[in-house]
Amino acid sequence: MKTLVLVFHPHVEDSHVNRKLMDVAEKVDGVTVVDEYAAYPDFKIDVEREHALLQEHDRIVLQFPFYWYSAPALLKQWEDDVLNIGWAYGDYALEGKEIMVAVSTGAPAECYTHDGSQARTMEELLSPYEAMSRYVHASYREPFLVHGAATSTEEQLDEIIARYPTFLTGR
Template sequence: MSNKKILILFFHPRFEDSKVNVKLVEGVKQLSGVTFRDMYELYPDFNINIIEEQELLLAHDIIIWHHPFYWYNCPPLMKQWLDLVLEYGWAYGSNGKMLTGKWAMNVISSGGNFNVYHNEGRNRFTHREFLNSFDQTAHLCLMEYLPPFIVPGANKLSSAEIENYMIRYEQIAHFLMKDNIDVSKLRLVENFNQLNEDQWEHQFYKMQ
């Protein structure tokens, strides 16, 4: 049994108005091994407790940045968190190695579907391409960046579709906490949406 622990940092300034995210959070926050933090509830004044946040990062193995996709990026509190918590000399820089080997990923809800997030679509780039700044952030902090999990067309989903995304989110969390995942293979995947549980079981475990 794996002892990996997941820290979900949830950034949504209007959480109560998001049917999709209310449901996503409802499922995953109850899982054993998961610590869930509603960051806008904790820091409505943006006065982030840097020491506490760093201690939580050290106590967990997998960091999930869960947020709506605002203007191809993250909400302002998340940007504030990145700027303040991932300090030079602590998270990166010649002596900044505290997050070495940890895993990071984005879970996002997006108003646009995949058909507008591609090279020939209205938004010209894929979700994954827009998330490259987070990939580079993780890389700079000596972390492994995992494929994102995307909930596209979030404002138009049926209750049944939202339920399916909630279940999928839980499955991803369970998968990531398992031993012997070959992260070198996993990082080559565009996003978790492309995979099903059978593929996780057969493609991404290290040979013993």
């Protein structure tokens, strides 16, 4: 099992949670971590390089901080450029692979309920990734969520982050 973690954080140098997730992931055997904003600061994505990376791995993890109920802009650009016709669909190069998202949120988990302050669940808000995975014939796995970046203690965050290696490589 080879896992590719594509990190989409526009200010990874100021990141707390995603930086820690990257540090943890980089130490796991069989896991490749790529800082996509560092690779493409000008948003000019090398589509062939991304295709090659995706083809070399079995499980693809899209890791990002939740920004306005969505992802930082480079992930959208990445989808638009990389998941192209004749490769991702039409030819289905990702068929049989697994796609997962790993997302940090500022708000705590209880806000992401129908009765909570965000009034939507993470499952609902992340559903475009599930739909995208289905469209490209990949299987969509349960997301890894680190909630409450703004409110949790360091110990609480570390406890969740410690589960990341199992999420990356486990069945």
